[in-house]
Amino acid sequence: MSHSDHHIERNSLAAKVEKEVEVKAQKCYQCGKCSAGCPVAEDMDFPPSMVLRMLQTEIPANDEKILKSHSIWLCVTCEMCLTRCPMEIDIPSMMDYLRQKSRSESKENPKAKNIIAFHKSFLSSIKHTGRLYELGLILDYKRQSLNMTQDMSLGPKMLSRGKLHIFPEKIKDMAHMARIFKKTSK
Amino acid sequence: MKIGIYPGCSLEGSARDYNQSVFALAKAFDIEPVQIPDWNCCGATAAHNLNKELSLALPARILALAEKHGLDEIVVPCAACYSRLMVTQHELKIHPELKNRICEVIEMDYKGTSKVINVIEWIDKYIIPKLEEKVKKPFNYKVACYYGCLLVRPNKVLNYDRVEDPQTMDVVMNKIGATSLDFAFKTECCGAGLSISRTDIVSKLSGKIIEDAEHRGADAIIVACPMCHSNLDMRRADINKYWKTEFKIPVIFVTQAIGLAIGLTPEEVGFKRHFVEVKIS
Numbered sequence: 001m002s003h004s005d006h007h008i009e010r011n012s013l014a015a016k017v018e019k020e021v022e023v024k025a026q027k028c029y030q031c032g033k034c035s036a037g038c039p040v041a042e043d044m045d046f047p048p049s050m051v052l053r054m055l056q057t058e059i060p061a062n063d064e065k066i067l068k069s070h071s072i073w074l075c076v077t078c079e080m081c082l083t084r085c086p087m088e089i090d091i092p093s094m095m096d097y098l099r100q101k102s103r104s105e106s107k108e109n110p111k112a113k114n115i116i117a118f119h120k121s122f123l124s125s126i127k128h129t130g131r132l133y134e135l136g137l138i139l140d141y142k143r144q145s146l147n148m149t150q151d152m153s154l155g156p157k158m159l160s161r162g163k164l165h166i167f168p169e170k171i172k173d174m175a176h177m178a179r180i181f182k183k184t185s186k
Numbered sequence: 187m188k189i190g191i192y193p194g195c196s197l198e199g200s201a202r203d204y205n206q207s208v209f210a211l212a213k214a215f216d217i218e219p220v221q222i223p224d225w226n227c228c229g230a231t232a233a234h235n236l237n238k239e240l241s242l243a244l245p246a247r248i249l250a251l252a253e254k255h256g257l258d259e260i261v262v263p264c265a266a267c268y269s270r271l272m273v274t275q276h277e278l279k280i281h282p283e284l285k286n287r288i289c290e291v292i293e294m295d296y297k298g299t300s301k302v303i304n305v306i307e308w309i310d311k312y313i314i315p316k317l318e319e320k321v322k323k324p325f326n327y328k329v330a331c332y333y334g335c336l337l338v339r340p341n342k343v344l345n346y347d348r349v350e351d352p353q354t355m356d357v358v359m360n361k362i363g364a365t366s367l368d369f370a371f372k373t374e375c376c377g378a379g380l381s382i383s384r385t386d387i388v389s390k391l392s393g394k395i396i397e398d399a400e401h402r403g404a405d406a407i408i409v410a411c412p413m414c415h416s417n418l419d420m421r422r423a424d425i426n427k428y429w430k431t432e433f434k435i436p437v438i439f440v441t442q443a444i445g446l447a448i449g450l451t452p453e454e455v456g457f458k459r460h461f462v463e464v465k466i467s
Binding site: 039040043074076077078079080082083088092096097099100103114115117118119120122123126130131132134138141145150151153154157158161162163164165169171172173176177179180181183184185 | 247
């Protein structure tokens with residue numbers, strides 16, 4: 001049995017990452033360049049190289065910590081880690097997978113509540129208009145995050161500069177957009 | 187000449203200034219940008235964070251519409267949209283099964299034949315050759331060219347410019363008379379999509395970029411991405427509050443700078459829409 005077969009048969013998070021997004025955490029030799037270049041590493045509970053190390057252990061408790069981590073939601077997908085990784089490990093794709101896995105297992109870190117609320121408001125806006133309706137996005141986000149006072153001064157300034165539409169601009173084929181959302185909803 | 191354009195949502199809203207300068211520049215160089223009919227949002231960060239299939243289907247619909255309407259070349263001024271379209275083309279090219287699935291989702295043919303170019307490539311190809319004869323007022327300022335993340339990364343997919351110390355925008359700026367400065371934060375992240383949900387992180391990261399540009403004596407930061415612009419310009423009050431600073435350096439789109447150099451007015455290139463006052467004219 002080859003090394004990779006060995007991992008695919010196992011049920012670890014590392015094996016799932018390998019199968020679903022073709023990213024091999026085992027390739028990481030802990031040089032730490034990803035964490036050194038990561039703009040949000042200092043705000044994370046586990047910097048990217050640590051997430052890779054935890055995956056390598058294939059210990060269920062570590063897998064659980066990753067899916068419940070704040071890190072996976074703070075990652076801004078700036079792609080710096082992948083650019084600098086000597087093993088070309090696609091950490092950003094891995095992070096996308098981990099976020100979706102975390103959500104499908106309802107393990108989202110409570111500290112990431114606002115980040116996730118924003119993403120959901122964003123997608124909801126596209127679902128209903130086909131294009132991003134920025135005013136609608138901000139209002140829906142405020143409703144979801146209960147963060148009513150934030151950015152109160154920004155809206156009027158944007159309006160006076162013609163940077164905010166009062167009404168959404170809908171695409172013509174909204175039925176098409178609805179079908180795309182329906183077919184891709186899990 | 188005609189060229190396809192995918193403006194993306196920001197250019198229709200918070201980056202109206204960018205949009206205005208792109209179209210003004212196109213007009214001055216006899217280029218007619220044709221919008222992809224009935225284009226939709228590319229899905230941006232939200233889609234690839236929450237739903238991989240959707241994050242490919244949304245750009246695939248845009249690209250399929252471009253193909254359907256015979257637009258073989260599409261300029262994408264927003265670096266974030268550019269990255270999503272390029273990544274989708276790449277993913278669907280190397281994974282035929284995924285491509286079939288996405289075609290099923292969008293109920294359209296998709297071949298991947300429309301060429302996607304970013305704003306600097308568009309300038310290089312269509313503006314630069316005629317630029318010299320058009321420059322009326324050299325842009326005689328010291329500038330820090332800020333590329334951000336998605337104009338150059340993921341570099342294996344975009345295959346565009348040097349990834350750590352890109353030069354293309356510097357070359358363009360020098361051609362209109364500017365002096366581009368060495369700048370350590372050329373490709374550091376501004377905080378991107380965390381602008382509303384984690385303004386504190388955006389203020390921290392964007393402040394570091396601005397600080398370095400000011401420290402090196404730049405008169406302006408030059409950008410080619412509406413996300414970078416909104417974080418460095420619209421978020422300036424938050425940045426100054428976070429760092430207890432009074433950064434006043436303006437943030438200018440590369441298309442606005444070229445516009446000024448060929449004689450367009452500050453109003454025509456959209457400076458009045460900025461949050462940080464632009465005293466350059």
